[in-house]
Each structure stands twice: as C-alpha cells, then as structure tokens.
Amino acid sequence: xxxxxxxxxxxxxxxxxxxxxHNNAEEFADAVKPYLADCKAGGDSLIFDxxxxxxxxxxxxxxxMLVSKNVGPNGxxxxxxxxxxxxxxxxxxxxxxxxxxxxxTVAAGIAALSPDAAAAYART
Amino acid sequence: xxxxxxxxxxxxxxxxxVERRSGELGTSRDVALRAALIAEExxxxxxxxxxxxxxxxxxxxxQCVDGELELGFEDEGLAFDPFTRPLADAPHLRPPHERPIxxxxxxLVDSFALRRDYRRLDARNCVRIWLPAGTA
Numbered sequence: 176x177x178x179x180x181x182x183x184x185x186x187x188x189x190x191x192x193x194x195x196x197h198n199n200a201e202e203f204a205d206a207v208k209p210y211l212a213d214c215k216a217g218g219d220s221l222i223f224d225x226x227x228x229x230x231x232x233x234x235x236x237x238x239x240m241l242v243s244k245n246v247g248p249n250g251x252x253x254x255x256x257x258x259x260x261x262x263x264x265x266x267x268x269x270x271x272x273x274x275x276x277x278x279x280t281v282a283a284g285i286a287a288l289s290p291d292a293a294a295a296y297a298r299t
Numbered sequence: 300x301x302x303x304x305x306x307x308x309x310x311x312x313x314x315x316x317v318e319r320r321s322g323e324l325g326t327s328r329d330v331a332l333r334a335a336l337i338a339e340e341x342x343x344x345x346x347x348x349x350x351x352x353x354x355x356x357x358x359x360x361x362q363c364v365d366g367e368l369e370l371g372f373e374d375e376g377l378a379f380d381p382f383t384r385p386l387a388d389a390p391h392l393r394p395p396h397e398r399p400i401x402x403x404x405x406x407l408v409d410s411f412a413l414r415r416d417y418r419r420l421d422a423r424n425c426v427r428i429w430l431p432a433g434t435a
Contacts, residue, residue, distance in 0.1 A: 196310065196314065196339055197307065197310055197339060197343050198307070198308075198310050198311060229332065230332055230335065230336070232336055232339045232340065232343075232404070232407075233340060233343075233401065233402075233403040233404040233407060234343075236403050237400050237401045237403075240398065240399075240400040240401070241400055243395070244400065247396075260329055261329050261332045261333060261336075264333075264411075265336070265407060268391075268406065268407055268410040268411075269391045269403045269406060269407065270391040270392070273394075273395050274395050274398070
C-alpha cells in the first residue's frame with residue numbers, strides 16, 4: 176500500500192494504491208492520520224481516490240470507519256471516488272454509501288464538495 | 300491444497316496462494332480477489348477469536364466445479380461456526396452514527412458466497428464457500 180496526495184483548492188485527494196489488508200491496515204491508518212485534523216467545517220474536505228486500490232478487506236474498512244468517527248463531529252466532509260469493481264462491491268455490501276458519499280469519478284466527487292476545487296481540478 | 304501456520308504474518312502467503320490457485324483454475328482477476336477476501340476474513344477470524352491453538356495450521360483448498368469456485372478452509376481451533384451471528388447484529392445495518400468500526404468480515408464472506416457450509420470434523424472447523432467462477 177502506498178498513499179499519495181494532491182490538493183485542489185480546499186479539497187485534499189488521498190490516493191491509496193495497491194492493497195489494504197490486515198497486514199498493512201495500520202500503515203494505512205498512520206498514513207491518513209495527519210490529514211484528519213484539518214478536515215473540519217470551514218477547513219479541508221477529503222476525497223479518497225480509489226482508482227488505484229485493487230483490494231480492501233474489513234481491516235481497511237475499519238480504518239475508513241475510524242476516519243468517519245474522527246472527522247464527523249468536527250463537520251468534516253469526506254467522500255470516496257472511482258472504486259475498482261471488487262472494491263466497489265465491498266463498499267456496496269458493507270453499505271458504506273450511508274457513511275460517505277461514493278462517486279463514480281474523482282471529478283464528480285470534487286464537484287460535489289467544492290466549486291473552487293472543481294474549477295482547479297478541471298485545469299489539471 | 301496448501302496449509303499454513305495459523306499466524307497473522309502468514310496472511311500474505313495465504314493471499315498469494317489463493318490468488319495464484321484461482322488463476323490456475325482459470326478464474327478472472329476479480330474472482331481471484333473475491334476468493335482472497337474470503338480467505339483473509341476466515342483466516343483472521345480464526346486467529347482473532349483465539350481459536351487457533353499455538354503452532355496449529357490452517358488448510359486451504361480451491362477447486363472449480365460446474366462454474367463455481369469452491370474454497371475450503373479448515374482450522375484446528377475450538378468448535379466455532381462463524382456464521383451463527385444473527386443478521387440483526389450485523390454492524391452495516393445500524394444507522395451510520397451507531398455503526399461500530401469493525402465487524403464486517405463475516406458480512407463480506409456471507410455476501411460474496413453463493414452457498415456456504417460449516418462442519419465440525421475430526422476436531423477441525425471445516426468451512427466451504429462457493430462463489431461464481433465466471434469471467435467478471
């Protein structure tokens with residue numbers, strides 16, 4: 176698992192790549208943690224771009240739930256975008272659409288969160 | 300068939316075996332990933348509940364029969380049927396603000412399975428899962 180980031184205005188894109196399983200879920204949690212404090216009302220929004228994530232088990236879903244529990248009370252907005260087929264099935268089975276919005280594309284996710292970020296993303 | 304020490308640091312080897320064997324059986328990459336997920340959740344479940352005794356091993360086999368991929372998983376722990384939890388207790392069915400952070404492993408296994416079977420045989424927990432072996 177590797178995590179890369181990029182920013183479009185007030186939206187931070189987090190891009191996990193590879194696989195998240197019980198062996199490396201803590202590594203994923205540690206990699207995400209520094210970005211949670213600024214995810215709050217009036218602060219950053221987060222999008223997990225899942226286009227390069229091949230596999231996620233319940234250990235990775237647990238980290239996403241922790242993200243929700245962490246930023247929710249502060250009014251932070253988080254969305255998931257562009258999951259690969261099996262990852263999308265896993266999110267659907269576990270009803271994550273009731274935890275985070277799930278968008279078919281990163282562009283749609285950004286547009287739903289921030290017009291400024293959408294404009295910035297369109298220029299990339 | 301392959302067997303592995305019942306230790307979390309064997310998970311990578313377990314997943315590699317399941318995906319490689321699925322490929323050998325001619326399933327698609329997506330089917331191999333679903334099978335790997337099932338194997339991971341069963342493997343971790345048997346470790347997490349402390350049911351696998353020290354130095355015990357788990358046994359995993361896969362075969363394709365009539366368009367279905369059959370995954371067999373056996374461990375040497377105390378008798379434990381992972382599918383006995385009432386559906387009403389499933390974490391994903393609770394309102395978002397009440398959802399616990401974990402507990403989705405068996406939900407995922409159950410949802411990907413066409414059928415499943417649990418037996419206690421010769422002091423082993425024997426789980427069999429069948430999933431579609433199609434190309435998608």
